[in-house]
Amino acid sequence: xxxxxxxxxxxxxxxxxxxxxxxxxxxxxxxxxxxxxxxxxxxxxxxxxxxxxxxxxxxxxxxxxxxxxxxxxxxxxx
Numbered sequence: 001x002x003x004x005x006x007x008x009x010x011x012x013x014x015x016x017x018x019x020x021x022x023x024x025x026x027x028x029x030x031x032x033x034x035x036x037x038x039x040x041x042x043x044x045x046x047x048x049x050x051x052x053x054x055x056x057x058x059x060x061x062x063x064x065x066x067x068x069x070x071x072x073x074x075x076x077x078x
Contacts, residue, residue, distance in 0.1 A: 005071070005075070008036075008040045009040060009043065009044060009049075010075060011040075012037055012040045012041060012044060012050075013044070013049065013064065013068065013071060013072045013075065014072070014075075015028060015037075016028055016044075016050060016062060016063055016064050016068070016072075017064060017069070017072045018063075021069065022063075022064060022065065022066045022069045025063045025064060025069070026055075026061055026063060027050075027053075027061045027062050027063025027064065028061065028062050028063070029059060029060070029061055029062075030052060030059075030060040030061060030062055031060070033062065041062045044068065045062075048065060048067050048068070049064065049065060049067055049068035049071055050062055050063065050064055050065060050068050051063060051064075051065050
């Protein structure tokens with residue numbers, strides 16, 4: 001499956017990987033994404049690789065799901 005991931009999806013997986021495991025990850029602020037990245041994030045979300053979570057002060061974050069985090073780990077070794 002790693003070899004089937006698009007360059008845009010891989011780029012955003014890398015960007016969302018803040019080096020923390022899923023439970024500790026913040027990801028990237030939703031409003032910091034470009035329109036193009038927002039579309040890719042939506043695709044990752046539909047695929048179960050990313051999620052949008054609310055935080056303090058109504059700030060929303062896009063972060064990797066456990067599945068997305070595992071996919072990102074596989075791209076490091078591929």
